[in-house]
Amino acid sequence: MDDFKGKVILITGSSAGLGAGTAVHFADRGARLSLTGRDEAKLKGVVSKCVQAGLKESDVLTTVGDLTDETFRNQLVTRTVDTFGQLDVLVNNAGSMVPGQLSDPGMDSYHTQFDLNLTAQVALTKLAVPHLLKVKGNIVNVSSNLSFVPWTGCGAYCMTKAALDMFTKVLALELAPEGVRVNSVNPGACHSEIFRGFGMDNQQAEVFLESIAKTNPVPRPGEPEDVARAIAFLASDKSSFITGELLVVDGGGRYAKGEIKYFWPGKFPDILLEGLENLKTLHELSHSWPPIKALSSQESFWSLTVDPGTRPEARDWRPRSAMYPAAFFIEKVDSSET
Structure with a gap:
């Protein structure tokens, strides 16, 4: 052509x-x-x-x-x-x-x-x-x-x-x-x-x-x-x-039905990293965190799938530690999957 x-x-x-x-x-x-x-x-x-x-x-x-x-x-x-x-x-x-x-x-x-x-x-x-x-x-x-x-x-x-x-x-x-x-x-x-x-x-x-x-x-x-x-x-x-x-x-x-709501450069606060293997512990670390359905990680990425009925404020999710060349994002899922 x-x-x-x-x-x-x-x-x-x-x-x-x-x-x-x-x-x-x-x-x-x-x-x-x-x-x-x-x-x-x-x-x-x-x-x-x-x-x-x-x-x-x-x-x-x-x-x-x-x-x-x-x-x-x-x-x-x-x-x-x-x-x-x-x-x-x-x-x-x-x-x-x-x-x-x-x-x-x-x-x-x-x-x-x-x-x-x-x-x-x-x-x-x-x-x-x-x-x-x-x-x-x-x-x-x-x-x-x-x-x-x-x-x-x-x-x-x-x-x-x-x-x-x-x-x-x-x-x-x-x-x-x-x-x-x-x-x-x-x-x-x-x-x-x-x-x-x-x-x-x-x-x-x-x-x-x-x-x-x-x-x-x-x-x-x-x-x-x-x-x-x-x-x-x-x-x-x-x-x-x-x-x-x-x-x-x-x-x-x-x-998208599962719209990406938040994407941050940085990492989770150390206190959260300590509880990543226990979803219940992670949820209890902050009263403002929405119900967490799933958690997975690879390299420096943490994927949290949250209940679609919640809309957390940005300040509730922002890493409180120093910035690093990494990221995490929160994936909102379809309500039919809950």
């Missing part, structure tokens, strides 16, 4: 995960690519996959750097247009998820996420728009289903994605008269490297993803290809009458 042959597509955050998968997908469809990320070695690996998919090495431009840097953003767009002579599609994929509560002291994690997930996307888009106008191109922002679903433990991330969604909608209205479309893909939990921000290694991330998948109507984690196909659809002429749309790709996760 070469329906993007002759098109030039700039994909941010393309050294791994969803961005890398999207790059290979577009390569398979004949597009010329401008890829960017912070890891040069990983970018080279993605280039190799794009060449295997049918592109020539000269069809793939890589620019290594930090997207939050203004000079780098200018360099990225300039190099893309100087190399290929045009820019047809901008895929704003770069982003980060940093754990923490909105009530935590300090603003560092807040600024880190807003700088990359929102400000850098808006600034890069401003640089790209003049070139997109020339070819009546389009923009696809990569947001998240967490723009709709508040998730304790990564509130700032949820806020950045909600703001990115509104950016998509407003910019779509602004640019539609000029022939440029703007849409968003909002993935759910997918195989990507975003969970590294929580200190998870690949094995831990897999445990976490599989646990989430159990609650999804489509009972599996998302794959980069799932998201890539959605991005390519919105970037193609097949969606020429679609703009300002938020296309959710989460296996129905936002409608």
Whole structure:
């Protein structure tokens, strides 16, 4: 399939995960690519996959750097247009998820996420728009289903994605008269490297993803290809009458019968760890803990399945000990299983 042959597509955050998968997908469809990320070695690996998919090495431009840097953003767009002579599609994929509560002291994690997930996307888009106008191109922002679903433990991330969604909608209205479309893909939990921000290694991330998948109507984690196909659809002429749309790709996760209510970086207080083998003891350690149906552990992950009739306050579940690169989450189950 070469329906993007002759098109030039700039994909941010393309050294791994969803961005890398999207790059290979577009390569398979004949597009010329401008890829960017912070890891040069990983970018080279993605280039190799794009060449295997049918592109020539000269069809793939890589620019290594930090997207939050203004000079780098200018360099990225300039190099893309100087190399290929045009820019047809901008895929704003770069982003980060940093754990923490909105009530935590300090603003560092807040600024880190807003700088990359929102400000850098808006600034890069401003640089790209003049070139997109020339070819009546389009923009696809990569947001998240967490723009709709508040998730304790990564509130700032949820806020950045909600703001990115509104950016998509407003910019779509602004640019539609000029022939440029703007849409968003909002993935759910997918195989990507975003969970590294929580200190998870690949094995831990897999445990976490599989646990989430159990609650999804489509009972599996998302794959980069799932998201890539959605991005390519919105970037193609097949969606020429679609703009300002938020296309959710989460296996129905936002409608899950067993919705994940809380997810925290950290570990249980030591006093709780001492009682993990005895559910009754664990339950009695705090009067505010809801009835616990099941408890399991693997590595640094603790899964508590709680009675669906309870809605514990966040403060009742928050680890009171120091933060560690681990996590626990609470899975709410269907009432028919109680």
